[in-house]
Amino acid sequence: TKTYLTGIQTSGMPHLGNYYGAIRPALAAAESNDSLYFLADYHSLNSVKDPAKLREDIRSVAATWLACGLDPQRTVLYRQSAIPEVFELTTILSTVTAKGLMNRAHAYKAARDRNEAAGSTELDAGINMGLFNYPLLMAADILVMETDVVPVGRDQAQHIEYTVDIAQAFNHLYGEHYSFPIPEGAYPEGTGSVLPGVDGRKMSKSYDNHIPLFMPENELKKLIRRIPTDSTPVEEPKDPDTSVPFQLLSYFAAAERTREVRKRLEAGGMGWGELKNELFEEINTRFGPMRERYDELMAPGSELDQILEAGAQRARRRAAATLAKVRRAIGID
Ligand code: ATP
Incomplete structure (x- = not known):
């Protein structure tokens, strides 16, 4: 069976767009594959650079995936930082990696381009080695x-190519003793649908228009009430297709319910306030039970830490086995 590996960014509580675009499809795929998931905390x-925030973000992201249905018995869930072999291997790989390859990495080049555009004479200004070494x-x-397989977005394709290049460089030198399996990227089909944020643009953390997945109930209600709408009076017909609350509703309500609401908006007689109440109810009904589970996992002393510890032990056994072979192959055993 093939091994699938997914890295999860630990950048704070995911939002509804992340759930539909990333978490739900990944969990569906995890049911039929041999999957490893890691929290990419390093x-x-x-x-x-804020330790309290980093600590909170790591727990929050882990709790989110578990609350959304990741089964830690089936799927190995671990923190990258719990696997020292990752960092040992980074050092070993650096000795077979051309610096020129790293110079051409998109994220690094983009940071230099930004410096150039800003008229800086030092193109590497403000770029740390962590960014440079990321690939x-x-x-x-x-x-x-x-x-064997890394499910990722298209924007990560270069990183997968680099991994293949680096593995091949290692295999070329040491293949007589040990070869890494050559991984492949698995890219999502099509573009998928994009959930709008409260201002109608793509829901995104950087636009600050997002609805966090497990926002407390009363805050969720307030946030939905504040979604901008026009001033069409209750009794007048409204255009559902240009209404953000309606578009969001269509993601969460059953198809039948969405059709009814569409009819009522088009006929007149349903106000934006009522539509927003409807939207709140649908989101709350769908995510309420997951939010309860999330809150349980986030409580101090919950089983979250044991789950991550158990995952780390399983992942470490695997990593240690690889490192034993790699060390023997390179002559440091
Ligand atoms: P940032 O603003 O920091 O770029 P983001 O909120 O846009 O963050 P990403 O971290 O870029 O989210 O995306 C994580 C995953 O969630 C990706 O797989 C992405 O395709 C998916 N995703 C993000 N926003 C949406 C959205 N509005 N609709 C559907 N999928 C989304």
């Missing part, structure tokens, strides 16, 4: 688990 350290750390994440 990747986050590049951007998050190497990602290669180690993947190779240490002898991964």
Whole structure:
């Protein structure tokens, strides 16, 4: 059976768009594959320098995936930081990786381009080694688990190519003793639908128009009430297709219910306030039970830490087995 590996960014509580675009499809795929999921906490350290926030984000993201249905018995869930072999392998891989390859990495080049556009004479200004080494750390994440398939977005394609290049460079040198399996990326079909945020643009953390997945009930109600709508009076006909609350409703309500609401809006007689109440009820009904589970897991002393610890032990056994072979192959055993 093939091994699938998915890295999860630990950048705070996911929002409804992340749920529909990433979490739900990933969990559906995990049911039929041999899957490993890791919280990429050392990747986050590049951007998050606040220890309390980083700690909270890691727990929050882990609790979210578990509350959304990730089964930690079936799927190995672990923190990247709990696997020292990842970092040892990063060092080993760096000795077979051309610096020129890293110079061409998209994220690094984009940061230099931004400096150039800003008229800076030092193109590397403000760029840390963590950003530069990111593709190497990602290669180690993947190779240490002898991964076959990495489900990722198209924007990660270059990182997968780099991992393949680096694995091949290693295999070329040491293949007589040990070869990494060559992984492949699995990219989502089509573009998928994009959930709108409260301002009608794509729901996104950076636009600050998002609805966090497990917002407390009263805050969720307030946030939905504040979604901008026009001032068409209750009794007048309304256009559902240009209404953000209606578009959101269509994701959460049953098809039949969505059709009824559409008819009532078009006929007149249903106000935006009522539509928003409807939207709140649908989101709350769907996510309420998951939110309860999330809150339980986030409570101090919950089983969250044991789940992550158990996952780390399973993942470490696998990583240690790989490292034993790699060390023997390179002559450091
Ligand atoms: P940022 O604003 O920091 O880029 P984001 O909120 O846009 O973050 P990402 O971290 O870019 O979210 O995306 C994580 C995953 O969630 C990706 O797989 C992405 O396709 C999916 N996703 C994000 N926003 C949406 C959305 N509005 N609708 C559907 N899928 C989404």
